[in-house]
């Protein structure tokens with residue numbers, strides 16, 4: 191069907207009306223924002239693997255609290271940022287930019303004064319030019335700076351939700367860890383309240399790295415761990431999306447889609463979109479689902495895997511073993527189980543194959559199971575099963 195009318199959005203933020211699930215996490219985050227709006231400072235770490243929906247969740251929560259409460263939200267994407275000053279610069283620049291169509295915009299322009307300049311062809315984009323001196327003041331006096339900002343917009347909004355998304359590059363920065371710690375301490379020891387909620391978003395490993403730099407940080411954060419969708423949520427997502435596009439899919443085919451999605455929203459969009467493009471009419475057929483899964487595998491493989499893994503699983507010597515290893519969607523297996531499925535020639539290549547995949551980080555030994563292996567990354571595991579399905583289709 192026409193790709194233009196696809197209800198799926200691979201690689202893009204999900205529109206509010208297509209957002210599925212996450213009710214407990216939404217409630218928790220909303221609770222934090224509400225508490226902060228009453229003067230109790232909150233700081234959370236939203237973690238989970240890539241593509242699981244961290245950014246979408248915090249964006250959704252932000253939308254809800256901005257709509258329902260006196261909260262100004264600011265969502266800063268810090269992918270690639272490695273130093274604290276750059277993070278501060280982007281944060282305040284974002285606060286300014288996001289206020290453009292809001293009622294408190296003028297207050298911010300007044301607050302930042304001549305540091306604001308108009309840029310862009312039509313002068314419609316604003317930029318905040320902060321000098322080194324400004325940045326070091328903000329680093330030192332972040333809490334008073336936020337207080338001042340809130341004071342200036344208090345006729346319109348009472349509290350600030352600051353989302354620091356994708357802090358992966360900052361997790362190793364000592365100055366970022368120290369800054370977080372001293373910000374939290376400054377708030378804790380201050381007599382004055384601050385209506386601020388900070389949500390830091392990143393992979394779980396990053397929390398470990400931050401805590402490695404500044405051990406007390408581990409206790410500071412409220413942890414919000416995002417897990418895969420349940421099968422029901424995945425089914426709901428597909429059903430809702432196909433409905434919205436005016437297409438129909440049978441219960442049985444829906445189950446097949448759910449199995450290959452493994453609860454990962456990023457895969458749901460990729461697979462859904464591929465099925466949509468493959469389908470010839472509004473009733474989705476079995477061969478279209480299979481073809482869709484196989485196309486999505488191709489796309490995801492190229493986006494996701496390192497070239498070394500990509501070529502290893504496609505190489506002449508390994509691909510038949512690979513296909514048997516990944517024949518079913520699964521997250522772990524035993525060497526002995528896999529061996530049973532192999533021909534004599536394949537058996538001889540098995541240990542080399544396992545070693546190569548382990549060296550590339552696509553597999554790891556399961557310390558709890560003798561002869562056990564597991565996929566460290568769920569997205570890899572699911573991709574492998576889709577890829578294996580694709581091969582079967584080609585034979």
Ligand SMILES: Nc1ncnc2c1ncn2[C@@H]1O[C@H](COP(=O)(O)OP(=O)(O)O)[C@@H](O)[C@H]1O
Pocket residue numbers: 199200201202203204205208209210211212238239240241242243244245246247427455456457459
């Ligand atoms: N709750 C959800 N409902 C619908 N789609 C979602 C949901 N969460 C994530 N997605 C989709 O999945 C993909 C990955 O989500 P994203 O929030 O970018 O993940 P992360 O930030 O964890 O890497 C995006 O295309 C997004 O639109």
Ligand SMILES: [Mg+2]
Pocket residue numbers: 244245246355356
């Ligand atoms: Mg993200």
